[in-house]
Amino acid sequence: MAGVQAPSPDLAGEITGQLLDIGYALRQRLDAEVARLGLTPATARALSELDPDRPSPARDLALQLDCDRSNVTPLVDRLEEAGLVERRVDPEDRRVKTLVVTEAGRRMQARLHRVLAECGAILGDLDEAELRVLRDALAKVAIPQ
Numbered sequence: 001m002a003g004v005q006a007p008s009p010d011l012a013g014e015i016t017g018q019l020l021d022i023g024y025a026l027r028q029r030l031d032a033e034v035a036r037l038g039l040t041p042a043t044a045r046a047l048s049e050l051d052p053d054r055p056s057p058a059r060d061l062a063l064q065l066d067c068d069r070s071n072v073t074p075l076v077d078r079l080e081e082a083g084l085v086e087r088r089v090d091p092e093d094r095r096v097k098t099l100v101v102t103e104a105g106r107r108m109q110a111r112l113h114r115v116l117a118e119c120g121a122i123l124g125d126l127d128e129a130e131l132r133v134l135r136d137a138l139a140k141v142a143i144p145q
């Protein structure tokens with residue numbers, strides 16, 4: 001774009017450092033809260049990815065988590081042992097087992113959503129307008145997939 005000045009590398013580096021610090025602080029806080037709920041960060045993420053209104057096979061969860069299906073099996077085992085997820089035979093293809101979020105799993109998903117919102121308190125000094133500007137600026141950041 002003509003007339004738009006590129007940010008200085010020093011400013012970009014400073015912002016990168018701040019984002020890393022914020023990410024670290026958020027991760028520490030979120031991991032502690034998730035542990036209080038009796039979950040690991042990995043099981044919490046897996047449960048959060050499941051749609052409670054649409055049973056899906058474990059292979060779909062592996063795609064959402066961007067990992068090998070063999071890594072999903074122990075996560076689902078832990079969620080099932082906790083009563084948060086059930087494996088059920090897919091009525092359309094009896095060879096496939098789907099993951100169904102239980103009522104307890106739905107309640108835990110709601111708790112996880114609240115925890116995430118509460119961890120956002122780290123941004124507490126920003127008012128609503130500033131948070132919207134930050135959200136919109138972060139949405140422009142190119143994150144490789």
